[in-house]
Amino acid sequence: MLERHSHSTEQIIEDLLRPVTQTTTMNWVAFIVLGGVLSAWVFAIGWMFYWGTGVLGLNRQNIWGILIVNFVFWIGISHAGVMISAILRLSQAEWRRPVTRAAEVMTMFSLMTAMTLPFIHTGRPWRTAYWVFPYDFWRGIWPDVRSALVMDPSAVFTYLSGTIMFVYVTMIPDFALLRDRSIGWRHALYRVLALGFKGSERQWKIQTISGFILAAIMLSIFVSVHSIVSWDFAFSLDPVWHSTVWAPYFVIGAVHSGVSAVVTLMALMRWMFKFDDYIREEHFDAIGRLLVVVGSTWMWFFLLDVFFDLWRQDPTDDAIMRMRFFEWPYTLLLGFIFIFGYFIPVPIWLFRRFRRNIKVMFWTSILVNIGMWSERYWLVMPGLQRKFQWTFDWVPYRPGPVDITIVLGTFALVGFLLLVFAKLFPPVPVWDELEGQRFAGEIQVGKRSVPAIIREF
Amino acid sequence: MEVQEIEHRELPRLWELPPQRVIEDGLRRIRGSGTVYKVMLLISAVCAIVGIIAFIVGPISSGWNDRQAWTYVAITFGILMCTIGSAPCFSVCLRMVRGHWRRPVNRLAEIWAIGMIVPLILFFFLLGILPDTVGRSSFWFGWPVSPYLWDSVMMVALVICGYGFLYVGALPDMAIARDQIEGEGGGIFTRLSRGFRGTLYDWQIIDRAQGILGAFYVLLYVGSMTVIAGDFIEALVPGDNSAIFPAQYTIEGLEAGIAVTIFAMGIMRYLGGLDEYLEAEQFFAAAKLQLALGLLYFYTHWTEFIIWWYGRTPREVALLKIFYFEPYFWLFCVAFATMFLSPLFILVWTRVRMGIVGPWVTSGLVLVGIIIDNIRLYSASFSTPNIYLQELSTIPKAYVPGVTDILLAVGLLGGAVGVCLLGFKLVPYPSIWEVTAGIYLRVRRKYLKTEVVLIGKPN
Amino acid sequence: MAVRGVLGLFENVDTAVAGVDAVNEMGFGRSDFEVLSNCPFPEGAFGEEQEMHRLGLWPVVGAACGFATGLLITGATQMAYPLVTGGKPLFSIPPMIIIMYEGTLLAAVLFTVIGVLFESRLPRLGSSLYDTRITAGYIGILLHSPEEQAEAVAAAMRRAGAEDAILEPLRQTNPGRVRQQPQEGASA
């Protein structure tokens, strides 16, 4: 593309392996800070296991809390990976190359994190493990397939294992690279992981084709996952939850927040690892254009949902919508959803000048995720507080310190895992970058030489 | 699945054509028209006359109060909105992803916009039978002059935007026609091409205008499909608050829009003698999108069904019955088979997608599907006696069309196609400037022992 | 007859092509040697190769297996435990479809990954003839020639501009099972 810098192969490899080979003080600071938050997280969970679910801010009415909200949020973030890598692979978009792995890895880790939340949220987690995993063939009764809570783990498990395998396959060539350049335990590790990959033509061919096939399959998994997460709520009869639009609405919202998270990650990688020549303005430009489309579609579904909650002017719906619109804190959250989630970022992304400004992109993407987190809270919690006209049971919800610690801990967990990953494996696919370089060409049109891409058909 | 198949097939001939040849092909239809074209035009003219007569005899004579008499007017309107209305969106989407193969296809998708005048007229008739939004469920909430004014604003804006989009895209070609065609034919183009001289400034204007108009067309299309689905279908079925439905209807529309484009591509290839322009490459890429939207069709219907199946309140059971199971069960089955199963099971095979016939046949099936599905939806929504209830207590019987209904639908559809056919006299196809630009941006080059294609990507 | 591997290492693409030509002149077909590189080349950059693969078949088979498993588990659960919940039918199809869908895709991914390993002949940890410079951007031509010709091949490669041509150490029995010293640590 336009600003591709043509480095020597050696140069590219050196640059992209830098995070693996060098450890900056910045890394150490990050490790220590995140580790601190993580230990608080572990302590909070231990506390909860010891004293019971009572330590959470739940009550008889608001029986699901901020943990579930956060679960939805992380599942949403996890939708970035496949969105980016699969769709861009299939459409052979050239700018996917530096982005894919970071996105897929974020998918992997945020999924793991997300799954911890509903698990510790159950009343008897040990029983949960005992009944549901492993699938219980000999001890009594199997899970009830009619329950959304059985579909949900199956979907997330499928997505998680699929992502792990996908990431692994695309990483084999990089393992081979690291194997040839490392010593000691790292060499042993990479040697096993690389499975003796030689880089013969056949292996490369399979590698490329498997990219397409796996992307296609992962795409169809990814649509199903957040749909099923939304059905956890929509299968119930609760007034505003029981909405037919929730599945696609959750999916597109997930893509909105996930792709924004990828932008955040790209900016951070560019700053932390000095990847300026590989994660370039044009990538932010392209992803920003994508985000405009995604964001607008999300807005459309959001409005559909709101309008059709009010559609029948049913008292039960109206009670909840009135709370969502006019009562603290939901009115504030609504503001966040509209302003941070859409009306600040999307108009900004319309301008090429801003799309190519890393700082702007970074902060707007952060805003989007604040907006999306509020959206999940705004969607989930009021449904329980004003379930039906039993004003006797209308009880406010206030998360307790333990809830909040656990929620913050999840963010630390994802960040920590990402850092560890970047210490062990290159966060940008080296072979993909090299391939991009090799497949880049030029065409002379008149006096101008237009950058071109080699296509084999 | 077997992706390597793509790499082994012969390279398309289109990109080796000399530019002069492209100009000739582009202007051929304007210079003179073949017998096939004339026959098709004649047929559609006859259809149009029959349709208009049936329209006057049927709905208009039966007056505004009898909603059911207007069922097939609404169905025709829906079919047109779903096909020719959404085809330009397909073109916009192709421009957005900047696929290189799109160049011969775009114009074919945009040219349908010419026919948009027909659904617009039908729409104004249909507004007459629409009750105002006071005291019934709608998303206007008693907004003044709703729904009439705001729906019309949407529709008019959509049609204007569509014409603008087509015109801007065709402007450079009209300039070419102006210079290449002598005689009175040239006269029109002199007026239409507005002294376009192809300066850099001109091209920038074209580019900008195409981007903006395209974006607005998509936004307006989604918006107007939403209000149509809301006001003409959901609001007329008591207790129906399925929020997915407008999206569902829009996606059906987009699927049919791609289908109608692929279908036209097939016709142009076999009857229009453009087999160098519309090759396996174009069909392959378009069929991919067709497949994707076929899957989306299933997805949106499934989400609606599963929620109602789990909720199972009396209200939802009634909705499941009227839309899916009781009166229109077989219509739904046909629509499901043609709009979901046929794309899935035909187009999932890469070999089929790379042929021409597979995508073409599928697109034909999808078009049948969209017709059937519109019949299902509007027959259901136009047959409910009292729309002010909270839920549907008794399921109305299926509406069986009379002779006038059939003639009306067939006639008006044929007329719309005829209007689009007339467009070919006015707009060069294939789009000369885009294909030529593509030829410049695409070269074959020897690479070591093999030969590869380089595709230029200016920013 | 015993076969001996020769690995020619070429610094850049052009010399590699020259090497391929040289090998071809010696009468080795396209299927006799494979080209090792650190990132893919356009198809047939070193001449069309015929070898086919069936990667496309794996996900289809996997999907079939996954679908069957999903059907079995969901169906069997409902039949083994005919418990009424919420007045739903004792054998309710819609929930089954969702879980069967997941099972289908999971197995499809699984089989595809197994297929990738199988089709690209991995894992092969006992490394055959290989050199770490390949991942550093060199292009290797790995050729299994009859033992007596190996030297000549290596020479030809050198003549064509190979920076280095490694010969597999001689062995009598059981070709291909000999372990090579792992060449370690160009830079770390």
Add this chain to the structure above:
Amino acid sequence: MAGPPNSPGAQQTQQPQSTQELEKMQQPNPPWLPRWGMVIDLDRCTGCQACVVACQAENNIPINTEEMYIQRRPIEWIRLERYWDGAYPDIKARFIPVPCMQCSEAPCEPVCPVYASVHTTEGINMQVYNRCIGTRYCSVNCHWHVRFFNFWQPKWPDSLDQQLNPDVTVRSRGVMEKCTYCVQRINHAEQNARIDGNRAVKDGEVIPACAQACPSRAITFGDTADPNSRINKLIASTDRAYQILAELGTNPQTLYLKKIDPYTPAAAEA
């Protein structure tokens, strides 16, 4: 979920004296199948909350201490909801006792991933405590809020150690629990019925704790499948019977008889 078939301390049960009686006890259910239901006459209800206390004592429900209410986590299988109607001075207190509705098509059942909440053949929507893992989805999907979660390990003052009902399990921390129509009493009655000649349970033989304690006889319990049971007669005799949230189509088994009120006829609609 009830105690063992012949557990000590069951007042109405006569213990098996011989093997024949034991066999009688263990023979399968008779062909007839009851469908238990409850009618609450709001016109008789005085809101004295005796039913709440009786239920508390009968079903080993942990004591709802003050902080349980502050945490808004009280456990009352039957609760008395109180609504203020009108403004001072002419203000009225409306109240309605709410036990589990025992919906025939209960929304709380299909959402449980582990079959912990299932429907019995006798139309009771029961909770299997051992199986429950505490996802709390059932409570999310119950619109009468009659499912209760044990946020803490239940505790009783030492003085109350001896009052626990041996027929009823004490639920541990982290499981859901709910009104069972006093299923332990139903089981005892059915055992007695089997013992003497495998007969049907007579009408009025089963009386849940709340009905037993109600001083104004507002709560009637019986077999809705049996046409001439008191409960059916009661429903037939009046036009005041209605279900709460009937529009959800879950067909509750607990019916209400509307309050007869000269001032605001629709007051019973909570």
